[in-house]
Amino acid sequence: MPGKLKAKIVAGRHLPVMDRASDLTDAFVEVKFGNTTFKTDVYPKSLNPQWNSEWFKFEVDDEDLQDEPLQITVLDHDTYSANDAIGKVYIDIDPLLYSEAASVISGWFPIYDTIHGIRGEINVLVKVELFNDLNRFRQSSCGVKFFCTTSIPKGYRAAIVHGFVEELVVNEDPEYQWIDRIRTPRASNEARQRLIFLMSGELQRKIGLKVLEMGGNAVVGYLQCFDLEGESGLVVRAIGTACTLEKLSSGSGTHTHPNTAPASNACNSPSKDGKEPVFGEDLPSSSGPSTPFRALPTSSSSPPPFSPSKPCSRQSSSSDTDLSLTPKTGMGSGSMGKDAGPLKTLLRQQTQTALEQRQEFPFFTLTSFPSGFLLHVGGVVSARSVKLLDRIHNPDEPETRDAWWEEIRQEIKSHAKALGCHAVVGYSESTSICEEVCILSASGTAAILNPRYMREGCLDLGGSDQRWFEDPSPSSCGFCHIPYDELNMPFPAQLTYCFHCRRQKVPDVLFTTIDLPSDAAIAGKGCFIQARLCRLKKKGQGEANATAISNQLPFMEYELHTQLMNKLKLRSMNALFGLSIQISVGENMLLGLASATGVYLTALPAPGGIQIAGKTPGDLNTEQHILNIQKRINDTIAKNKEFYEVNPPDLTEEVVGSPIPEPRLRSRLFRSHSESSDELSELDLSHGKKDAFVLEVDDTDAVEDIQSLLTDASPPKGFYSCNTETMPGIYNWTSALQMFTSVRVLRLSNANLSNQALNKVFTDLCENLLKSFYFKLRSMIPCCLSHLVFSVAVPEEDLIQVAVTAVAMTFDKDQTQDKPAEKPITKGCSEAEDQLQFSLELCTDSSSINSQSSSKNSGVPESSHLSTRVSSLEHSSPLTDGRSRSLRSSRSFGGSSVSVVKMTPLSFLPGTRIVKYVGIINMFFIRETTSLREEGGVSGFLHSFVAEVFAMVRAHVAALGGNAVVSYSMKDCVLMENPNKNQCQCLINVSGDAVIYIRETDQEVTGSTANIRLSCTSSADGAT
């Protein structure tokens, strides 16, 4: 179906001086879409031209509408010589293609040049008229909505979750084509930018098609990545979760007024109608994201494992290395896709693949779920594989890359099965490339999901027994219960009865890649935990190199895991959420970085302490030394407990005694056995009423390890940090926030570093970055750094690059006290009646008891609880309000016309409500300079580039009518420098969801953009 694209060039401002003689510019504009180009008149001698052009109309296929960006080029007219380009603007018109998003793109866009950066601004209007047509064989997928957000977007409910969608497209990289030798860097950069725009448009369209064929209308958790494979080509790939989303229209009305708790109550109780469960992020979540007030009426019991050993990480073996030429996957596994549906005959072949894949890979890129969706969590599953890159010969057949991923996904799937799970949630994929070697990684969390929410056939339920779905277990602990068979455990683990319900087994430690479920019962606050590892590697070529890397991977994963475990214990916590392990390859080293958010789940047993054991008991010095270390460790644990307020209810301890199963299992967890048990018994083990985790000090390495364990400084007072969406234990956000990106590159001066020294360097780099953030953002205290995402790279030999994007959010300190009091209620009310006696025990706060009785009948979150929470919210709002108002009043200053756009990597903005998603932002920029010194060196260069990227994102969002970007992320930041030649090039890829939000306190939903712009205030002025 064709569509009509219309564009109008209104004006320009702040243009650069292009004519030295007159200090002015004779600017005109070329508007290009596909192969059609229009030009405006030349507006002579002005730096602020007013073109006010006619409407340029392009009649095009909607397929092109999806693939192509609108390309606007601003030029300086020159009578005698060639016209000089000032810069370009690419506008993705995808958001105009579905009805609910933006209807017009209108605003000031920075004019961007890859060599000079931003050079003035241009005001553009763009509209699209689509003609409806119901061609079943169409190639386009207009109308499918894309969200980067990894949860069900606010204001929607997921009617059906269809499952995994993936696609990749490949092409030659223009930078490596022969023509690149003769064209200017500018031309080459622009060719590349344009190509990537096209490729990601095409990719999105193809994924959209798959979604339509599955019967869905949206992709949530859309994750798109670029692999710059150098000589061998350019790969753009994406994964996501296909859903059928429905807009919550009435719901949003109800929730505008937090006071009407009962009404909203009705609305968010999924259990009301068993057949058609409804969930959505419909609450006025001023504090937490999604569902802070909800108690989940879930069902089912079953647990999550993860044991100290290494169940989470299984590497693919080195034999993969030579697989780069493997033929297209057979896609074996007699998939159940065969009986897909009556429509099938109509579907093209591609469709079949889509269907098969969906059923073959029950993967979900979501990290937080509507209540009732996630039943049990098994643990982290991950797979890696090392490949040798080969030139992509035929871009139209990207089988090789497809096959690679296919393999990895199969492996993930089988890991999940081994954990007794039928699905993988919080799933993501990544690559690390160095020369011709490529490490492909995938990871996720094995889980059991409630099939009610799934489309039939989406999950393979055959194997797993039905008991999970029938046996209701409280949502506060249900997800912790093990999904696998206790007698036939996939790995050694220490099981106990759940400390909450006492009915199901739970593991002693739980690692996951997802966010903490909003209704999980926790003690204290969460904490950012990072394991860092740096390993030297011999330089090598080809297969030998790949094999060497491949052989190292298991050891790295093991060590990262041990570090995580130790650090977790050191903080007295027993679960990790949002775990992401990144392994980057360089020419002469491998970097491993694992980040996660630690938390104390009250359903799991209390972690034991850490115990140091010496190998040679005779030596007095050593013993003294060990005693010292032990003391320091104990002190640290005590300090951490206090800092993170980890005070699990004591009474649980008493009951523990009996249900602990098979004590014999325990010893296996130790890294090694202690031979000096006599000495140990004299040590103070106050932290472990239960078994302590034993670290053996047998050589200097171990000492170093322990030292490094202790060097991790906890954040300064008033600061918390986490890498998940919400900070466990903090609920009362105020509205100030500051999103930031920081990049640091370290040059290793000494070429002959040992592994140990290298580790230290790397650890210090990460620690110093964190310290630096705390310092810079100190004016925001009390504050939490959320969604800390680190990405490491080895851009060239002896360089380590760490890029971080995160958001600092303030919270109201006084109110942190409120939550613990209310929490037992949350726990209590979701308990089924027969578990009442247990929950009573757990409710240390007597005030919760009355609410409990009411919940007895329904299993639905009852209103008294809701309203308590709500009132605390209202309490917090006046503060926010007053603050922003004062800012607003000063806003008239200078007649500013730039609307404020907030940015956050989270899916929500505290104190506000997202009323509309106006489109996905997916942008790719290249910046190059040949005058590096003049631009202030690499730091100056990158600083302005990052600022420019932010500016362009904000401008696009504002032009779509949005006032914020949520789920923002910087996918890539590739920096190549050549200081000797005074050159530098950088590529940045960012994405996010453009939204319109209104402040929570604004009672009336006006919907009109004008009002919204007014209400958007700039309370986000970060550090002073």
Added chain:
Amino acid sequence: MAVELDVFVGNTIIMSEEVYQLWLDGYTVNDAVKVRMEGGVLDEFDAKADVVLSDTMDQYRTFQMCERLLHSPTKLANQLLFQIPPHRQATLIERYYAFDDVFVREVLGKKLSKGTKKDLDDISAKTGVMLKSCRRQFDNFKRVFKVVEELKGPLVENIRQHFLLSDKLARDYAAIVFFANNRFETGKRKLQYLTFQDLAFCAGQLINNWTVGAVDNMVEDMDVDLDKEFLQELKELKVLITDKDLLDQHKSLVCTALRGKTKAFNEMEANFKNLSRGLVNIATKLTNTKDVRDFFIDLVEKFIEPCRSDHWTAADMKLYLTHYTNSAHILDTFKHQVVWDRYMGVIKSCIFKMYHD
């Protein structure tokens, strides 16, 4: 282990006013770090030197990138590169255009040219204001001068609109522009005791009363140049000293009014003719550009110094000038009341302001 690159960029601009001030004052990054650490950032937040250095570098880079925008502050409000909350924008601009009184005192009345710029080293050494800061301040004066030179309308208002400055700062700039344009001599040793604020006040008086703009507010340069016609008319005041009768009459009127009201009466009576000649002579010579430049030095030499040597108090001065001005109205042969008032109004307030130690 060299840090090759280190940047930190926030979606909303991240700056500390303290570091901004250090940057404006011309501190190098390393010196700024030293100052900050001595200032106690360390104690307050357990920050190591490298953390402070990294933070200072980031902010310095941000300020450097902003500097281009600060040169035309109206752009700052609608540029897209940095997201700066309005109150921050105001701070950035106001501080950028703020200046050191000691510095401005040195260049006040000088031509804002390359030549003067070359002397900045000396001024920097003399005033203790860092050279970099001197340059910034000097360039600001020049920039403001260049922009408003060609504009119609009231000077202060123009400056405020084009540079988004506060009223106070806009007035100061108006004074600087006015001084630079008329090249008033302010550097003589006898004038050293006058502060910039004294002179700025006087400039304000002159702008409001003696320029073209004071009568007609839609002329180019209206506030920068003195009203030529008015200066011509001032010549008429000469009768006050050339006409012997008028002079005596004037004296007796003033003396009658003053008698018994001040301890310095005798000195006033004795000096009346001298002082009156001084003031009227200043008035009559103002058609001469050279004498305009010497306006302040003349005021000091011809009037302020004699009074000071006679130990007049400020109150004496006020009393004397009030009666001196008013008595002229009673002189029946004196026809130039309007010009007289326009002249004496300014002289009176200037002298009040300038009469101190």
